[in-house]
Amino acid sequence: MTDVVKGRVVNGYQDRRRTYWDGRVVLDTEDGKVTVRMPGVIAGWLTKGTEVKVEGRSIGDEVDVFEADVEIHRRHDDEWVQVWPPFEAEATLERTDVLGREVYRYELKFREAIHREDYEAIVGLEQYHYASEKDVVAVWRCAECGRTVRENIKPEKCPKCGSRNVYLWAIRGSLPASRFMVVELQNAEEYEPDIVAYVRVDPPIPKMNRRLPDGGVERNIREKVFGEDWFHPTFEPRRGKTVEDILHECDTHVARIARVVVHPEYRADGIGRESVRGAVRWIKERRIPEMKSEKHLVEVIAQMARYHPIFESVGFVYLWDTGSGRPYLVKPLTDEAKAKVREFLRKDPVARQHGGRLYVSRLRNIEVEPLEEPIRIEDLNKTFTTELDVSGLPEELVELLRAFGVIHRKIQQYVLQDVNLEIEPEKIYVVVGPSGAGKTTLARMIMGADPEFVEGMKRKLLEELSSPVVSRALSTLGVDVRELADELVREMYEPDDGEVILPDNLKLAAMIPGEVEPEIPPYKPIIEILYDVTGDASLAAEILNRSGIADAVLYRSPYERLSPGQKERVRLARMIAEGANLLVIDEFCSHLDPKTAMRVARNFSSMCRELGITALIITHRPEVVDALAPDYMIYVGHGVVGKKRYGAD
Numbered sequence: 001m002t003d004v005v006k007g008r009v010v011n012g013y014q015d016r017r018r019t020y021w022d023g024r025v026v027l028d029t030e031d032g033k034v035t036v037r038m039p040g041v042i043a044g045w046l047t048k049g050t051e052v053k054v055e056g057r058s059i060g061d062e063v064d065v066f067e068a069d070v071e072i073h074r075r076h077d078d079e080w081v082q083v084w085p086p087f088e089a090e091a092t093l094e095r096t097d098v099l100g101r102e103v104y105r106y107e108l109k110f111r112e113a114i115h116r117e118d119y120e121a122i123v124g125l126e127q128y129h130y131a132s133e134k135d136v137v138a139v140w141r142c143a144e145c146g147r148t149v150r151e152n153i154k155p156e157k158c159p160k161c162g163s164r165n166v167y168l169w170a171i172r173g174s175l176p177a178s179r180f181m182v183v184e185l186q187n188a189e190e191y192e193p194d195i196v197a198y199v200r201v202d203p204p205i206p207k208m209n210r211r212l213p214d215g216g217v218e219r220n221i222r223e224k225v226f227g228e229d230w231f232h233p234t235f236e237p238r239r240g241k242t243v244e245d246i247l248h249e250c251d252t253h254v255a256r257i258a259r260v261v262v263h264p265e266y267r268a269d270g271i272g273r274e275s276v277r278g279a280v281r282w283i284k285e286r287r288i289p290e291m292k293s294e295k296h297l298v299e300v301i302a303q304m305a306r307y308h309p310i311f312e313s314v315g316f317v318y319l320w321d322t323g324s325g326r327p328y329l330v331k332p333l334t335d336e337a338k339a340k341v342r343e344f345l346r347k348d349p350v351a352r353q354h355g356g357r358l359y360v361s362r363l364r365n366i367e368v369e370p371l372e373e374p375i376r377i378e379d380l381n382k383t384f385t386t387e388l389d390v391s392g393l394p395e396e397l398v399e400l401l402r403a404f405g406v407i408h409r410k411i412q413q414y415v416l417q418d419v420n421l422e423i424e425p426e427k428i429y430v431v432v433g434p435s436g437a438g439k440t441t442l443a444r445m446i447m448g449a450d451p452e453f454v455e456g457m458k459r460k461l462l463e464e465l466s467s468p469v470v471s472r473a474l475s476t477l478g479v480d481v482r483e484l485a486d487e488l489v490r491e492m493y494e495p496d497d498g499e500v501i502l503p504d505n506l507k508l509a510a511m512i513p514g515e516v517e518p519e520i521p522p523y524k525p526i527i528e529i530l531y532d533v534t535g536d537a538s539l540a541a542e543i544l545n546r547s548g549i550a551d552a553v554l555y556r557s558p559y560e561r562l563s564p565g566q567k568e569r570v571r572l573a574r575m576i577a578e579g580a581n582l583l584v585i586d587e588f589c590s591h592l593d594p595k596t597a598m599r600v601a602r603n604f605s606s607m608c609r610e611l612g613i614t615a616l617i618i619t620h621r622p623e624v625v626d627a628l629a630p631d632y633m634i635y636v637g638h639g640v641v642g643k644k645r646y647g648a649d
């Protein structure tokens, strides 16, 4: 038997909303009072006098929505708007290679934040949004003595009374009207977080002016375009009004996305876009945040929209800049809203110019002149010689080696034998093979054919050999420093015979960890490092984002303070930014966990293709090869080199 209980809310705001996740509404029904325990974020909106309907099995005078299987609706005019069960939706985000084959996927779940753990995860993510030592994002409260503490992580105990019963009291900057949606990664690996993003939804902001290109200001622009009642009455603190009053009156046709925060490791991979899409569904289906009138529009004011197509890619339209110069974008949810947006874009002289579009990728502003012809490797041979000399070893060891017939031996072996290979312009090559088989040597032979590279290496070696101690030791031995440098470079980068023919317009950028690396000033913020190369701040941010450094906090960090995995991504970004037409990279993504490596590899490959860069990438990781989706594989195995189209049998 399903019971239907209807009543009006009688308890006040403080009692209804105790914390984000803990609240209760007391209903005055025909059969007396019924207390319904539910998350505080929802209960806060069910203001005094609201008519509420609870449906479920044998409903008594105490209902706990976390325990009982119930449906709850609130009355608004002549409609019932669903309140519980809370919104939940799923989406699969497939990440594919250039051929459209799936490389990996995200199984995402979007749901309203209703548990304590959800809000603690939100605080954790919010830190990435604002974090710096000064910006504290959370306020915690002691349940025993009421003392509040500002910290970014949950305090062990209350600093006043020592109680361990301390809970999250406020997320700074949010409103009593705010609603939160979390994004769960359902197929998370052990080492991955469960909650990778959150979206905060508020009522529309109270006032907005528009800044015109000539510096003029147009007041209350939204009301003129869409009508007064779409945005008002909104949540707007006023003298003489309690939170209860303001929540009670607040009833608009617009929702505002106030925050989209994605875990830094998952940015620039579509999760932000999917999160916005999930939030839009939530707003439309449940009329978030108020749960009252139908929603016509979702609005967002976001500087980041200039640098990232996150909103536009899910149907948001750029309308104007606010009085403070930040872009204002909207997503129409109804035909009525679509018509108003269309009309504005058609009639407004400024909007006619931009046509509703804001973000433009700047990647193609990097000028890359593709290799004008293939790189040709002809009849190339390279041997390595190792000499075993037993003199100077302890007598006992010499005896042992003699027993094996080893006294003095010169071991000479081919690393590369009769290699003939053509590397076509604008293609991506992955070099694979057992370690020590000659992969790096092959890369060195190509690099060594570039006179500029060879000069640079000699210069670098000379510097190292010219320290007072080393140079004195060498001169005692009668060694000429310059000759030694030439000899060392020849041994590493020149073939014994055969040759590598490079196109005249070659512009090489190479990375062999510990040997050849882009020169990066250690104490400069990384955004500035990229800015110095590109001369364009938006472009610098775009390359960093697409290289997997999508955290504004990291932008400001000096290179030296980054983790090895972050440094690796900055080096890749730096190489892309240089405008080189040939990238040679050894140990690609070696410091990154499998999923991060795949994200970085996939983005790196697409940037190379967009810019017409030829890339030769050495890796031994199959998942990285899949994510790169190269045009060709080069197999190197103890002297032998072969080439195959990627994906061919």
Ligand SMILES: [Zn+2]
Residues within 6 Å of the ligand: 142, 143, 144, 145, 146, 147, 158, 159, 160, 161, 162, 163
């Ligand atoms: Zn206390």
